[in-house]
Every structure is written in C-alpha cells, then in structure tokens.
Amino acid sequence: MSLFYRKYGHGTRNLLILHGFLGSGDNCVSLARRFAETFTVWLPDMRNHGFSPHNSLMDYNVMADDIVGFCETNELEKVDVIGHSMGGKIAMVLALKFPYLIHNLVIVDIAAGKVQASANHKLLFEAIRAVEIETIKNRGEIQYKLFEKLGDEKVVKLLLKNVARGVGGAYHWKINVGVLEAALPQIIGAIPCKGVYTGRTLLITGGQSHYVSEADEALLFDLFPMMTSHTIQDAGHWVHAEAPEAFHDRVFAFLQA
Secondary structure (H helix, E strand, O other), rough: OOOEEEEEHHHHHHEEEEEEOOOOHHHHHHHHHHOOOOOOOEOOOOOOOOOOOOOOOHHHHHHHHHHHHHHHHHOOEEEEEEEEEEEHHHHHHHHHHOOOHEEEEEOOOOOOOOOOOOHHHHHHHHHHHOOOHHHOOOOOHHHHHHHHHHOHHHHHHHOOOEEEEOOHHHHHHHHHHHHHHHOOOHOOOOOOOOOOOOEEEEEEEEEEOOOOOOHHHHHHHHHHEEEEEEOOOOOOOOHHOEEEHHHHHHHHHHHHO
C-alpha cells in the first residue's frame, strides 16, 4: 500500500513519526518541524486514516508491513521511530518483526497489551455516526454535534481533523469509518507478536494518563529489555501535544545519545 506522507527537513538521519488511532500525520506537524532541524522527518498517514488509501484489512501486522513497504519505497535503510498510541503499537510490532530497520525506538503512552484506560472508544464512533455529515452546511455544526455527544474539546478537535470537503462542497470523513469501527477490538487489543527487541528504546508516558499501568510497563521491559522510561508529569495521553517542549527535549536527548 502506498501511504500518503508529509516530509520535513534534510538531515542525514531519518525519523518516522507514527500517529495514533483516528489521527493522521497532520497531528504531528509542529513536532516534525522541531525535529527537522536535525533529522529528515517522515509523517505517514496510516491506512484508513488521513489521505492514505482505504482497505478492508486493518490490524497491526498489516500496518507494520505498510511501514516496511514505505521504507523500501523511500529507500530508508535505518530509521528512528516515534509512535504514539496506535502508532506506538505499530512501532513495537515493527521493532519485534523487523529489528534491522530500527535505529532508536520511542513508544509514547501506550502498552503492548489491551488498552485498559477509561476512554470509551465506542462512544467516539457513536458520535461520528450521529453526525449526518453529508447534509451539514458548516464545520461549526459538526463541532457542535460532536461536542454535544462527547463533551471533550481535545477529542472533538482530533475528530474534526478527519473532516474534509469534496468538490461539490459536501463534507465527508477522511477516515474509513466502517473498517475502523469493526477493527476497534484489534486496535485496542494486545500486539499480535512476541519476541524481544534489544535495541535502544524509550517509553514516554503522561503523568495524568492511565494508558500504561505498572504491570503494562513490566511487560514492556520484557519485550524491550534495553528500554528506559520517562514520565512527563503535567501531560495526559497526548503527551507530545500537551507538553511539546518537554517532550521534544527528552526525545531529542535520547535520539542524540
């Protein structure tokens, strides 16, 4: 699959940033511009997200394979990888199955097992389904309907990035709603492969997030024995967006060590 991507910088080292569920590379542009001072930064949209193709297959194995193909197409022999949430799980599978591709691995606020956080992912799709998007005349109405259902400005802002307008003026979802909804149990489930990755790994968590428990962290150390962990206390699940300076500085120091 040929993934849509954005590219920043002209550094000698390549950095891939993999976005989370219902996100896109567009969510990481500010971060990419910071890292582009040193790296060539690649922001792919994962399948069924953003501007990448839609496909009925949606699991961590095929998404990791997509990234392998992406690297081959763009002649990236060795990459540093930052993966947030779903993107973090893709990065884990990539490292466990294709360790030769990875130079440094950064996992952002996600565990290898099933997501136990209180976020109601099913409610997200109920909100999306509640918006009769083809009949709506302005984005403000979409925003109002999403907030009415979800009551969370951060989540609404994330979902609004998935709204696009066609040639005829009608709005539509860029994400493949039906496939992503059907794949939800796999996305929030455990990664599908075992093994050990012995390369340098950094886990960054948000101090106000509940996505990674002590037991989750222990399992991550089993899979990634060279891992170090760091918590940014004043951030939640979207660590890179909520504490961009602290996140950049910690990750940059790790990548440059």
